[in-house]
Amino acid sequence: MLRTASAQVFRQLVRHVTTDSSLVLERSINRVQILGRVGQDPLMRQVDGRNPVTIFSVATNEMWRSGEGEATQGDVSQKTTWHRISVFKPGLRDIAYQYVKKGSRVLVEGKLDYGEYVDKNNVRRQATTIIAGI
Template sequence: MAGVNKVILLGRLGSDPEVRSLPSGSKVTTFSIATSEAYNNKDGQRVEQTEWHRIELWDNLANIAEQYLHKGDSVYVEGKIRTEEYTDKDNIVRKTVKIRGTSMTLVGGRASNEGSAESGSAMPAQQQRPAPVRTAAPAPEFNNNTGSDDSDDLPF
């Protein structure tokens, strides 16, 4: 049985991206984004819950992130969950979860300066918003045909 490993996130950067160039010539950019949801708890109090996600982008996406992303920017990321093990300085094996981004779309400006001239960047227009969602099949058509061929008859 095949599985699906797909993540879709829309959030704000918690810090500027960190960029590393590898000896192989590849480039990797990492950053964290926050996603939040708000709800009312059982006592009726409004609660906001924030989750932090560690994002990893490679090569061309890493170059785009390095050039255009800054702390506070909104970004839409699609990718895959990756769990990695490492040994820390105390020789303890630990696990970390990252999102390996496969596509990214820059969304709007910074949280604190939206709408100001300073928050605008020279990014292409197609990178400013997520692509529209398209359905795989067209929506079914409603047909209220009762069998008569009276074309002047309106269904309302």
Template sequence: MNISKTRLLFRSSVNWIQSLRFSSENEPTKMEKTINQVTLLGRVGADPQKRGSQDHPVVIFSLATHTNYKYESGDLMQRTDWHRVCVFKPSLRDTVYQYLTKGQRVYVTGKLTYGEIKDESGTTRTTTAIVADDVIFFQTNRS
């Protein structure tokens, strides 16, 4: 048996023993703290849409952010990334749906989520979205 397999078996054994220790009825389960936080500042790509069901409504909108960079030749370029933002909080959801418009600049904080969607043909696609905790509106100065 080589050293890497021995280390892997040792780590697996240690993890198994630790899981037994933390699953004891007398000891409280310790939860590790993690961070999943996203902050975006950009422009809304289209007017928000209502989705979901009566029991589980959601408002969705797209948000564009830009990255500027320069080639060695001196040419300036701008790359646009599109983000799907979902709003579930009732009061925030209603405000976003009523007042947010295409082209408006907004500041979004939330968390990154991943999922899967099956389309009509049965093909599974992965999705990425930001679940908004807060959306701050900026005044539009565009005519």
């Protein structure tokens, strides 16, 4: 019975996988929500005649207790993760630049974007950015 069920799933999977991209446009989701504190006042940048972008960072914290269970009085540990936020949408970009300040608590919704850049020492670096307001 397990073989027939897995065979049916495999047939459905094969039926939906196609090499002709003109037949079906596949749906996907790239959505992120970050709730945390702003680490620096936003900066507005414009590069090579492109539209301006507002950039700021947000810190999120993860806390856990070390030990053998929740009732144990173990040490509390914390990890802070920094997220780079970019706002391109014209109205939202200006509002973020004007009203978001260091230390503010913000909820950011957007999508993840991965890219590469070359730093001032000619070293290729990877960057993960949250594009807000998508």
